[in-house]
């Protein structure tokens with residue numbers, strides 16, 4: 001492990017403009033620099049580097065962070081690898097905790113697994129090109145598929161002879177351990193080669209190392225499976241791998257889209273035709289890890305599908321997760337009887353791309369149409385479709401996107417907007433309550449964020465839509481943002497309290513009512529550090545071990561400053577200061593009061609519902625009434641103050 005003091009040293013030394021400058025041609029613009037973004041395809045520069053804050057931000061694709069983040073993203077390496085990379089650049093000697101003998105042995109064992117797979121790939125390739133059987137059976141199969149020799153070599157394709165133990169003998173000769181050959185699934189427990197008389201596909205990880213193999217049968221043997229695969233090992237987890245990702249990652253980033261196909265040969269065929277942003281999942285549905293892997297490079301997935309309706313429904317499963325990660329998922333059905341491989345060979349890459357563009361359908365819309373078609377005229381089944389689609393939409397985190405989907409699908413479904421919003425909100429509320437139960441937060445009772453009346457009562461759809469964000473997300477987020485950006489600043493002119501202290505004093509009693517665990521975590525983290533007299537620099541947040549906090553911090557630090565809820569416009573107040581961030585103390589005062597008012601309303605509602613459930617002579621009623629009066633007074637006082645702050 002690298003010692004924190006060493007990481008600090010690297011952080012202090014690494015200058016963002018120098019680190020980025022090694023990869024991107026930067027031009028000075030005032031105090032900052034700009035250039036063409038290395039993470040997405042663009043013609044005019046929207047990639048900015050800010051030396052004062054030591055961060056970068058792309059206004060095109062939203063990527064942002066510090067020097068370490070940049071190296072991680074650009075080189076696709078882990079955190080420690082990025083630290084080592086920068087240490088080398090700045091000639092810093094890293095101090096690391098000694099790894100134990102056991103750790104070293106484990107590392108060596110893993111390294112040797114990679115090494116053996118590399119050997120096996122070379123072995124299979126030699127068999128393919130340099131033996132009679134390899135050429136007549138294996139190579140002719142690949143050539144028949146239209147694969148060129150350079151493609152075959154690039155993807156590490158090969159051939160396994162119908163040989164009892166050819167690979168085992170060659171491996172032993174090289175000095176490899178038989179147990180490890182078995183562990184990798186190359187040799188069976190009876191000391192026989194596992195892959196026999198098959199053409200071989202190497203499976204690479206993100207950095208291009210061979211982690212597993214798949215073999216396709218050549219003999220006509222109905223008793224044997226068409227494809228067999230390596231077993232899972234420490235270096236191969238099937239659910240975390242996408243076939244072709246190593247060769248596709250650059251193009252995926254460049255075109256900001258990932259094409260997803262089913263077969264190995266589809267990937268290779270498209271790649272050879274110049275369409276390189278393509279990968280294959282090894283199952284019908286995408287796994288959460290595979291979705292996250294794609295999301296590292298793009299938010300856009302296009303699934304190219306060549307199956308029947310039943311198969312499509314299987315493929316749709318697992319896509320909820322992609323939606324909840326705010327990814328755009330589109331689906332393209334190929335013409336009957338075609339797969340990507342056959343279709344591109346038939347029409348060529350240009351027509352293929354045009355087809356994808358024209359026929360690609362948004363996944364929610366696709367699902368809606370598919371389900372409606374299945375339901376036919378049966379009214380019960382059609383009602384079921386509404387519920388299913390509302391469920392899919394409720395998985396989307398971004399309220400604006402949810403809103404768009406509500407608009408589009410309710411037209412297809414032929415229901416009114418209020419009804420659709422009601423269904424989605426019901427599910428959102430259920431998810432939130434589930435989430436809160438897990439987090440141990442008291443659920444809001446009849447909170448105004450969620451219209452719980454019957455749809456007919458949603459008299460003002462615009463209002464209902466505006467309230468589709470979950471709970472008090474907006475206010476909570478804004479307070480977390482203020483703490484990160486200006487927590488250290490003095491709140492008052494006499495320098496008695498800082499902004500962080502001011503916020504804490506005012507929200508301490510409502511912190512348990514926070515709806516979002518990330519924002520709650522940030523508030524508690526800040527307070528903890530303030531109480532301990534520790535630093536609150538932006539650096540601290542952007543290097544925080546919690547990935548969510550790190551992401552949030554780099555986003556708020558690089559997005560333009562905005563007031564909570566556009567309160568200038570809303571309350572017709574116009575501020576004098578030139579820079580908006582100089583008004584942060586007004587903003588903070590407004591924001592905490594606003595949030596408090598929201599939470600107070602909730603408590604009042606809770607109390608009121610208790611009150612109405614008791615009879616008039618219930619002795620507890622008096623206490624509840626007293627509490628109600630007290631809360632009301634607090635509420636009115638706050639509302640008054642809020643107006644004062646605003647008009648000041």
Ligand SMILES: [Zn+2]
Pocket residue numbers: 037038039040047058059060061062063
């Ligand atoms: Zn970009």
